[in-house]
Amino acid sequence: RQGNQRSESAILYRSNAQSRVLEEALIRAGMPYRIYGGQRFYDRLEIKNALAYLRLVSNRDDDTAMERVVNVPTRGIGGKTIEEVRLHARTEGVSMWRAANEVIELNKLSARAANALQAFIDLVNQIAQETEGTDLHEQTEHAIKKSGLIEHHLKEKGEKAQARVENLEELISAARQYLSTWQPDREGNENSTPLTAFLDDAALDAGEAQAEEHQDSVQLMTLHSAKGLEFPLVFLAGMEEGLFPHSRTGEMGEELAEERRLCYVGMTRAMAKLYLSYALERIATGSAPSPIVCFAMPMND
Numbered sequence: 001r002q003g004n005q006r007s008e009s010a011i012l013y014r015s016n017a018q019s020r021v022l023e024e025a026l027i028r029a030g031m032p033y034r035i036y037g038g039q040r041f042y043d044r045l046e047i048k049n050a051l052a053y054l055r056l057v058s059n060r061d062d063d064t065a066m067e068r069v070v071n072v073p074t075r076g077i078g079g080k081t082i083e084e085v086r087l088h089a090r091t092e093g094v095s096m097w098r099a100a101n102e103v104i105e106l107n108k109l110s111a112r113a114a115n116a117l118q119a120f121i122d123l124v125n126q127i128a129q130e131t132e133g134t135d136l137h138e139q140t141e142h143a144i145k146k147s148g149l150i151e152h153h154l155k156e157k158g159e160k161a162q163a164r165v166e167n168l169e170e171l172i173s174a175a176r177q178y179l180s181t182w183q184p185d186r187e188g189n190e191n192s193t194p195l196t197a198f199l200d201d202a203a204l205d206a207g208e209a210q211a212e213e214h215q216d217s218v219q220l221m222t223l224h225s226a227k228g229l230e231f232p233l234v235f236l237a238g239m240e241e242g243l244f245p246h247s248r249t250g251e252m253g254e255e256l257a258e259e260r261r262l263c264y265v266g267m268t269r270a271m272a273k274l275y276l277s278y279a280l281e282r283i284a285t286g287s288a289p290s291p292i293v294c295f296a297m298p299m300n301d
Contacts, residue, residue, distance in 0.1 A: 008231055015244075032218070058193075245260075
């Protein structure tokens with residue numbers, strides 16, 4: 001409105017998982033944005049894996065979801081087994097899920113491969129049974145934990161592994177938030193449930209492309225990615241205990257000093273104006289959403 005470029009504005013955050021709510025707000029506002037040095041929330045590997053399990057719980061005949069997680073985490077289902085299932089599905093004109101059941105019944109697999117495939121089928125059925133009648137965020141949390149995705153992604157170790165776990169936790173928060181605003185299908189679709197609606201909306205969000213590289217757009221990035229960059233306008237989001245400084249940081253020592261240095265990096269990215277914000281309460285804790293409190297800090301030359 002004041003004639004400045006969107007690309008002159010940056011939103012910085014400590015944790016990669018924080019981008020979700022910011023992305024959703026920018027999409028709703030019709031504001032082009034790009035995530036610098038990273039992927040959109042619903043494009044991230046761990047989120048796609050978790051959603052694939054939920055899609056199978058909702059619809060066993062979702063071939064894309066099944067192919068994605070049939071061996072994630074690794075459970076001894078090799079490419080040869082998957083190809084046998086795929087071939088049977090094409091030949092018989094059935095879904096991958098049904099084909100998997102049928103190749104086991106027809107003894108088309110070795111005992112070891114059949115047992116591994118049956119274990120996956122039992123796992124998905126068990127998740128569905130144990131989450132029947134539960135709230136959306138409880139379904140999401142149970143699917144993530146029961147599937148072993150947290151342990152699977154923690155094997156990467158370090159900051160990357162922790163970021164993936166935080167993203168999975170944020171997906172649970174997204175489900176909780178979605179449930180609080182969900183309404184049955186306005187067109188009277190009796191089959192619409194919070195889970196199916198949530199998955200449909202997640203698919204739409206995943207389909208929302210980032211702004212093109214040449215397009216004037218707001219820049220979103222973690223504080224680590226922001227080093228060396230400067231912007232006239234900077235928003236530093238989530239300045240609260242447990243988030244920034246991070247919950248893994250102790251009250252004293254080198255880790256806290258590093259958090260301070262990171263904060264300094266973020267603040268000094270601002271060339272003209274800096275906004276620091278924090279939430280009085282967070283939906284992730286089960287509390288009701290509350291306003292964000294902001295401070296505008298003009299930067300001296």
